[in-house]
Amino acid sequence: MELELSNEDAAFRDEVRAFIAGNYPSEMRVPNSETDLSKEQSLLWHKVLHKKGWVAPLWPKEYGGPGWSLTQRFIWERETTRAGTLPPLAFSVTMVGPVIYTFGTAAQKEKFLPRILSGDDWWCQGYSEPGAGSDLASVRTKAVRDGDHYVVNGHKTWTTLAQHADWIFCLVRTDPSAKAQAGISFLLIDMKTPGVTVRPIITIDGSHEVNDVFLENVRVPVENLVGEENKGWTYAKFLLGNERTSMAGIGRSTRYLERLKSIVKSEIDDEDPAAAQFELDIAKVELDLLALEATELRIVSQMSRGIEPGAAASLFKIRGTEIFQRIANLTHAAIGNDGLALREQPASPNRFMPGPEYGHTATEKFLNSRKLSIYGGSNEIQRNIIAKAVLGL
Template sequence: MDLKLSTEDAAFRDEVRSFIDANYPPEMRVANAETDLTKEQSLLWHRILHRKGWVAPLWPKEHGGPGWTLTQRFIWEQETSRAGTLPPLAFSVTMVGPVIYTFGNDEQKKKFLPRILSGDDWWCQGYSEPGSGSDLASVRTKAVRDGDHYVVNGHKTWTTLAQHADWIFCLVRTDPAAKPQAGISFLLIDMKSPGVTVRPIITIDGSHEVNDVFLEDVRVPVDNLIGEENKGWTYAKFLLGNERTSMAGIGRSTRYLKRLKEIVKAEVNEKDPAFGEFEREMARVELDILALEATELRVVARMARGIDPGPAASLFKIRGTEIFQKITDLTHRAMGNYGLALREHPAGGNAFMPGPEYGRTAAEKYLNSRKLSIYGGSNEIQRNIIAKAVLGL
C-alpha cells in the first residue's frame, strides 16, 4: 500500500533507500540470515543503524529514538522490508527495551538502554517453560529473596538465540501462594552468572535457533527487578503486546509473495490447471496482506497517541502468521521436486544441491514457519483473547 507522501516525507523515503543501498552489509544478504549468520555478522547492520541514530524507530527521542513521525516510521518499515534487511534483534530493541524505559527505574535505564541501542548487550527472552508455553501464567521458575539477591531455579525452553545472549529477561515466580498471575516478577539475569546453562535444540529444519536454558541457584541482584515484585504479569503483557503487533510481518510477506509469483511463473506451465489455482491463491493472499496493512496503519496511529493496541495485537499475530505460512506452503508446492532439498545442518552448512538457488532453502523456510502460529502465544490462545476482549465471552 503506497501512501501519498508530502515533499518532506518523499525526501525522507529517498534518504532511507539511498542509505540502505549504500550501507547494508553484503555478507548479511543470505537466504536464512536469522540462523546462518554469526553473532557478529548479525550485529553489523544494528551497529550501522546505531551510528546513524535509526536503530530504534519506535523509541521516544528522550531514550535514544530518532523522533520520527508516524508516517516516517511506516516509510522505514516499508523500505527495510522491501529491501529484505535483517532487523535489529527484536528481544533487545522491540521487547525488553520498551519495558525498561516504561517501567524501569533511572539506574536501570542508565545501565541497560545505551547498551541495547549500541548492540553491546544481546538479549533473549525467558518466558516459555516445559508445560508453560501459551499458559504463561503457570511459570514455575522460582526466585527466592536472599538479602540483596534473588536465588533463581528453573528451566526455560524454546529460548531463541540464547547461545549468543549476554542477558535474559525472565518471568519468575516470587510468591507461590498467590494466584498465578499475581505471583510473578520480571527479572533481568546476566547469562554469565554461575548456574546458567544453555543447551541447543535442533529444530525440524535442521537449524540451531532455539535452546533450553537451565537456572540452578543463580544469584541475581535485587536491583535487576523491573518495577515491583509480583507485578511482573503487567510488564509481561505490555511486552507481549509489542511482540504480537510486530508479528504482522507485512513487509516480509510482501517480499516472499513477490518471490512466489516469480517461482510460479518459472516452474508452473501456464497450460497446467494448477497455474490458475496458484494465481487465485496468490490473489487471495495479496488481498489479505493489503487488508492487514490497512488495519496496522489504523492501530499504529492509535498507538502513536498512547492508546494500547489491546486485542488488535492478537489479530496481527493470527493473521500475520497465517498469511506467511500460506505463502511458504504455496512456494513449497510450486517448486515441486526442488522443494524436497534440505541442507545438512549444522555439519554440512551450505553444501551444493542441484536445482535453482531458491530451491535450496524453501523446505527449511516451510518447516521453520510452522512455529509462527505457536510462539508468542498460540493462535488458539489469541482467539480466546479476542473473544473475551471484544465479544465478552
C-alpha cells in the first residue's frame, strides 16, 4: 500500500532512497543489531544524517530540524524502516530532545540540543524502577533540594544502552506528600556524576541491551530541572506520546514478513501438511499489517489537516508490537530444530542464522521481541487508555 504522492514528494522519496543506498554505513549492516554494535559503530549513521541535516525529522527548523512537511516525515520513516537502517539515537533525538525544546529553558536548549543533534551526547531514559514499570506514577527515586542542587537517591532498571550513555533523563519524586502524579519532576543527570553506577542485565537472548542504574547521593544542579518542579508527569506523558506513535513499525514488520516468506519457502516442503498452515498464518498477519498501514495512512492524512492522533498512538503501539511478535513467532517455528541455536551456538548450516544479512538468529529475535508489548507502556495499559479516551469506559 502506498501513499499517493505529489511530484515533489515523489522526488523526495527517490532522493531518500538514493541517499540511504549510497550512504548507510556497511559496518552497521553486520551484524545489524543494536546490541552487537560498539558505541562508535552505533553513531556512524547518526553522524552521516547530522552532516546532511536529516538527523531530527520531527524537530522544528529553528532547533535544527530539516523543516519537512508531515508527508515528508512519513516518507522518511517508511523508507528508513523498509531499508532496515538503525535509527539515530532515539532516547536523544525522539524523546528528550523534544521535551527540552518544548519545556526547557533557553540555557538548556543552548547547552543540550546541539550536542543531541551531533551525537556528542548519548542519552538514556530513567523511567522504570523495580515496582514502577507500567505503573510509572509509583516511582520512588527521590530528589531532595539542597541549596543549588538536588540530592538524588534511587534505582532505575531496564535502562536501555545505559552502558554507552553520557546523560540520563529521570523521573524523580520531589514531593512525597503529593498525589502520585503530582509529586514527580523531570531531571537531567550527567552519568559521570559521583554516585551513578551502571550494572548490566543480560537478557534471555544473551545480549547486553539493558541495565540497572543506581543513584546514591547524586548531586544534580537545580538548573538541570526541566520545566517546573512537580510537573514532570506532564513532560513524561508528552515524551511517551512521541515514543508510542513511532511503534507501529510498518516498514520493519514488512521487511521481516518478506524474510519469513523466504524461510518458509526454503525450509518447508510444499507437500508438508505444515506448509498450508504457514500460508494461512502468514496471510492473516499480512492482512492485519495492511489494515494497520491503512490506519496509519489515514491518521497521517488527518494530522496533515491539523487533527491530533489522540488515542491512535496507543493503537499503533498495541497492533504494531503484536504483529511483529506474531511474525517472530512464525519465523521461529519455521526454522524447526535450528531454533535451538543462540549466538553461543550458531547453526551454521542454516543460511538464515546468524548470517550477516539478518544479524540475530531467529531465536534471539523471537526471545527479544517478547519485550515489545511491555516497554513504552504495556499493551494492557494502552488498552485502558483507549477504553477511557475512545469508549468512555
